[in-house]
Amino acid sequence: MDWIEFVKDWGGLILSALGITGGVFAYLRHDRKLKLQEKRLNDLQIRQLQKAEARELQADIKCNAYRSKSNSIVKIVNAGPANASNVRVEILDQDKLDGLIFFHQNWGPYDLINATNCVEERIALCEGHDEFIKLRIVWDDDFCKDRETILNIQLS
Structure with missing residues (x-):
């Protein structure tokens, strides 16, 4: 209890x-x-x-091509918000390309490609030309040096 x-x-x-x-x-x-x-x-x-x-702080390098008569114009565009400096362009496997005549064998180096700006290179197209070219592009920007991209560009 x-x-x-x-x-x-x-x-x-x-x-x-x-x-x-x-x-x-x-x-x-x-x-x-x-x-x-x-x-x-x-x-x-x-x-x-x-x-x-x-x-x-990064530049963003892109490429596209458009046709102008019997030429193809390759535009190297900085689509990023920062400027790209010391832009180097290498045409990969250039010796294996058929039917293309480059107005300049070496593209660049370009001192500066401003944000949302571009540079153009011209290629003469011959009968039976290759449809694509491959570019290796290296540039510096405020983010870092020697940024790189490899692009496969269709020649229209």
Whole structure:
């Protein structure tokens, strides 16, 4: 009977204390999860900002070709937000190309291709010319030196 009396007198208080203690532990656990999520989100935002800043410093060299009478004009375009300097162009496998007459054997180096600007090179097309030329382009920009791309250009 002492047990029943004890439960009657102290049971509600003990259960209330256990409830409060459980609530505090649940709050602390939830708070720790929220802080971990917040740290991950902050790290993600920082990485995204760093990538955006890096993209602003990069030139993006692209090429396309269009036809003008019996010539093909190859446009080397800087599609990025930054200027490209010291742009070097190498025509790969030039000795294996058939039916193409290059007005300049060496393209470039170009001191500067401004953002959203281009340079053009002309190729005379003969009967049965190759449909594609492959270019290796190397340039410097504010992001780093000697950035490189290899492009396969269709001569239209």
